[in-house]
Amino acid sequence: MKIVLLPSEIATVLVEALPYIREFAGKSVVVKLGGAAIDRESDLALAQDVLLLRSVGVRCVLVHGGGPQVDAMLRRVGKEPEFRDGLRVTDAETLEIVRMVLVGKINRDLVATINSQAGSEPVAVGVSGEDAGLLTVTPADSAFGFVGNVTDVRAELIHRLLDDGLTPVISTVGADASGQPYNVNADEAARAIAVAMHAEKIVYLTAVPGLLEEANDERTLIPRLTSAELRERLKSASVGKGMIPKLKACADAVDQGVNFAHIIDGRVHHSLLIELLTDHGVGTMVRKEKSW
Ligand SMILES: Nc1ncnc2c1ncn2[C@@H]1O[C@H](COP(=O)(O)OP(=O)(O)O)[C@@H](O)[C@H]1O
Numbered sequence: 001m002k003i004v005l006l007p008s009e010i011a012t013v014l015v016e017a018l019p020y021i022r023e024f025a026g027k028s029v030v031v032k033l034g035g036a037a038i039d040r041e042s043d044l045a046l047a048q049d050v051l052l053l054r055s056v057g058v059r060c061v062l063v064h065g066g067g068p069q070v071d072a073m074l075r076r077v078g079k080e081p082e083f084r085d086g087l088r089v090t091d092a093e094t095l096e097i098v099r100m101v102l103v104g105k106i107n108r109d110l111v112a113t114i115n116s117q118a119g120s121e122p123v124a125v126g127v128s129g130e131d132a133g134l135l136t137v138t139p140a141d142s143a144f145g146f147v148g149n150v151t152d153v154r155a156e157l158i159h160r161l162l163d164d165g166l167t168p169v170i171s172t173v174g175a176d177a178s179g180q181p182y183n184v185n186a187d188e189a190a191r192a193i194a195v196a197m198h199a200e201k202i203v204y205l206t207a208v209p210g211l212l213e214e215a216n217d218e219r220t221l222i223p224r225l226t227s228a229e230l231r232e233r234l235k236s237a238s239v240g241k242g243m244i245p246k247l248k249a250c251a252d253a254v255d256q257g258v259n260f261a262h263i264i265d266g267r268v269h270h271s272l273l274i275e276l277l278t279d280h281g282v283g284t285m286v287r288k289e290k291s292w
């Protein structure tokens with residue numbers, strides 16, 4: 001159903017955005033798109049949001065995951081995905097598939113989608129954490145295989161792309177000092193990027209409305225909490241697998257200088273714009289101190 005707004009209502013919506021545009025212009029916002037929320041139609045709406053934010057001066061960076069898509073490709077080649085503590089156990093063959101799917105497929109598709117909406121000025125640039133030392137990692141516990149923890153982010157490379165009017169789209173494969181690639185959890189990589197960029201906000205787009213009191217009941221959305229409250233919640237049994245790295249990343253992001261972290265529903269078209277540029281808070285907001 002298409003809702004038709006009166007011209008005066010459209011003007012009201014635009015004017016409502018004005019203070020938010022003023023607040024965020026010139027600031028960096030890291031948007032992490034989870035594999036669970038990747039879908040042709042919603043990616044198109046997200047591409048429009050990112051371009052609109054860029055055009056009003058928000059320094060928007062898109063970081064993507066792709067866990068379910070990697071699972072599907074592993075199964076196609078006859079390998080069963082294996083996780084420990086929410087991290088993929090990554091042997092050499094799995095690492096090849098992770099790179100193929102994240103860097104070779106999802107990153108390319110997102111760049112193409114953004115550029116398809118950009119008119120005569122294609123602005124999206126795909127980069128992998130392996131490129132020019134963007135994400136340096138050290139190996140995590142050897143039980144995980146080729147899984148790395150981010151130890152350094154060359155944030156100046158991202159800022160240079162943004163200064164040139166480009167929109168970076170980042171795959172979260174990192175490399176160690178010798179150039180060996182490692183698989184990195186995308187929630188954690190996005191956190192490291194946001195902290196290194198001194199971002200104002202990090203926004204996680206996923207396939208639920210936000211953090212839920214009861215994981216299976218969307219009516220139990222928790223609209224806002226502090227990082228300390230979030231760390232308490234992490235101990236609770238109602239927080240399941242995929243949400244654990246996301247919550248930890250949100251708490252760490254705000255404790256390490258990012259002003260706001262949000263978990264919002266990537267399935268809802270234009271949820272990013274609604275979060276940033278309207279009076280309607282959506283999803284779950286995390287801050288270091290209570291500010292409400
Ligand atoms: N308390 C909770 N609130 C919301 N989601 C939860 C909770 N516990 C577990 N989850 C699960 O976490 C998933 C999000 O993580 P994940 O599937 O890894 O997403 P992404 O691909 O976006 O990183 C949700 O789809 C939901 O099934």
Ligand SMILES: CC(=O)N[C@@H](CCC(=O)OP(=O)(O)O)C(=O)O
Nearest residue numbers: 035065066067087088184185186
């Ligand atoms: C080490 C590790 O677990 N890496 C993740 C990277 C992708 C990811 O995090 O994707 P989502 O954001 O869709 O979950 C993986 O291989 O699935």
